[in-house]
Amino acid sequence: MSFFQFLFDRFAYVIVYFITIILVLLVVKLGLFESGVSISTSNLFYIGLLSIVLLLIYLFIDYLRQRPFYVGLNNASKEADLQSFLKMTAVTREQQVFKQLCEEAYQDYAEKLYVYEEQQKQNYYFTNRWTHQMKTPLSVIRLMLEEEEEWTKEELLEQIDEETLKLQDGLQMMLSTIRMQKFELDFSVEKIELLSFIRSILHDKRKTFIRYRIFPKLETDYEEMMIESDKKWLTFVLEQLLHNALKYSHGNKSEDSKYIKIAIELTENKIKLTITDKGIGIKREDLPRVFDPFFTGENGRRLQESTGMGLYLAKRICDQLHHPIMLHSVENEGTVVELHFQQSFDYYEFARDER
Incomplete structure (x- = not known):
């Protein structure tokens, strides 16, 4: 100038x-x-x-x-x-105020850009792994169809149904990953009767339980337990936790590993839901990272069926729903996952504060 x-x-x-x-x-x-x-x-x-x-x-x-x-x-x-x-x-003071506003705007822009770039990296990495994982069921189905003569009709249908369920679970995880980016647009809180809600999930997963030859045991001293949550997102979390419990209990020959225990109890002003399996457990050094994205740990590398996104998404959803989630595990002894529901949490007040 x-x-x-x-x-x-x-x-x-x-x-x-x-x-x-x-x-x-x-x-x-x-x-x-x-x-x-x-x-x-x-x-x-x-x-x-x-x-x-x-x-x-x-x-x-x-x-x-x-x-x-x-x-x-x-x-x-x-x-x-x-x-x-x-x-x-x-x-001048005017210039100082102007510069401060620019610094704050730039800081906000840099943070949003970093979050966006991290999301893009995660999406790329997850899509890459997810695509390779989806190839496996398709390859198995195609191979079975090519060798159709070696299978009975019942065996063929059973195996195709099993691989189809894997594809369905994979697609559901991909959809949930996409929806999580705009969680606030797909969020609806309602009152849920927890016992009947869990029973309906166990009923929907009955084929998977039968296939793994593992059976659920629902334990509680209450006939009814009301919570407030989003039914669709909570369904995804519980299905993911049950899927992990089944996957890492399958193959264990002990008698205890044939059961997955789901317990509900009331402690002070909280309802605690516990899912316990007697599977292969998790190594102590892997425990701090089980909720990190793409972390599969020793068990995931051994089974080669893990994307490392299941527990990460479950943790993010629980954080959004304000349901604290905790995981305890001992290698070769089993895993315990706890979900806590607050009976008096005001979601509407929380939504106003978020705005």
């Missing part, structure tokens, strides 16, 4: 100053005239000119003081480099 542009921005201020000087000189001349004292016009003109010169000197000094800011602003505008602008020294 040149000095003339600087003056032009203060054109109204300069005009008002000129008018003020003229009025002051007129008042002085009239006042002296009434007192019988005369002052020459040249003296008045000299006073006015001196005042204008002092004004111009002040404006020029002020321009030199603010010039680094304007030069930096001009360079940042030409180079489209916001970071170089944020490094400039603000002189």
Whole structure:
């Protein structure tokens, strides 16, 4: 910004100053005239000119003081480099406030950009792994169809049904991953009777339980237990936890591993839902990372059927629903997952605070 542009921005201020000087000189001349004292016009003109010169000197000094800011602003505008602008020294309070607003806006932009880039990386990585995992059931079905003569009709249908369920679970996980990015648009809280809700999930998963030859045991001292939650998201969480319990209990020859226990109890103002299996458990060093995205651990690498997203999504959903989730496990002894439901949590107040 040149000095003339600087003056032009203060054109109204300069005009008002000129008018003020003229009025002051007129008042002085009239006042002296009434007192019988005369002052020459040249003296008045000299006073006015001196005042204008002092004004111009002040404006020029002020321009030199603010010039680094304007030069930096001009360079940042030409180079489209916001970071170089944020490094400039603000002189006036107005510039300081403006720079602070820009810094806050840039910080917000950088955080959102980082979250977006992380989501894109996760989506790419998960889609890659998910695609390879979906290939397996399709390959198995195609292989069975090619060797149709070696299977009875009942065996063939049973195996195809099993692989179809794997595809269905994989598609459901992909849809849930996409929906999680806009959780607030797909969220509806309602009162749920927990016991009948769990029984309906166990009924829907009955084929999977039969296939793995593992049976659920629902234990509770209550005939009815009401909670508030989102039925669709809570269904996904419980199905994922049951799926993990089945997957990592299958193959264990012990008698206890033939059962998965689902217990419901009331503690103070909370309802605790516990899912316990006697499967292969989780190594101690893997426990701190079980809720991390794409973490499969030793068990996932051994079974080669894990995307590392199931528990991560379950944890994110539970955090959104304000249902604390905890996992305890001992290798070769089993795993216990706890879900806690607050009986008096105000979702509507929470929604207002989020807005």
